[in-house]
Amino acid sequence: MRLDYPANIKIIRVPCTGKVDVMYLLRSIQKGADGVYVVGCLEGTCHYKEGNLRARERVDYVRMLLEEIGLEADRVRMYNLSSGEGPTFAAYAREMTEHIKALGPNPLGKSGKA
Numbered sequence: 001m002r003l004d005y006p007a008n009i010k011i012i013r014v015p016c017t018g019k020v021d022v023m024y025l026l027r028s029i030q031k032g033a034d035g036v037y038v039v040g041c042l043e044g045t046c047h048y049k050e051g052n053l054r055a056r057e058r059v060d061y062v063r064m065l066l067e068e069i070g071l072e073a074d075r076v077r078m079y080n081l082s083s084g085e086g087p088t089f090a091a092y093a094r095e096m097t098e099h100i101k102a103l104g105p106n107p108l109g110k111s112g113k114a
Helices: 021-030 049-069 088-103
Strands: 034-039 076-080
Touching: 021 034, 021 049, 034 049, 034 088, 049 076
Parallel strands: 034 076
Antiparallel strands: none
């Protein structure tokens, strides 16, 4: 199945979303990404037990940090779906892209400086 999602989406695969660290998310924003989203297993179905729950906590923490420094928390989001939901993944990618377009470019830009 060929999924149709925006070309500006960069996919970084990890064994489990539990491996997504706060610093990865913050560094992406610092380096100029307009938005970052994490797609994990459905809650309660993580192969590694609680990886997706840890990822959700980290995403929420990054959202709080972004608000504290004056950036929109919605630049970072988390979605949950099963591996068989390719069309839903593509829909989330389109949704996130449209949402980020509405927010506008990352004020840190590519330089990482405000």
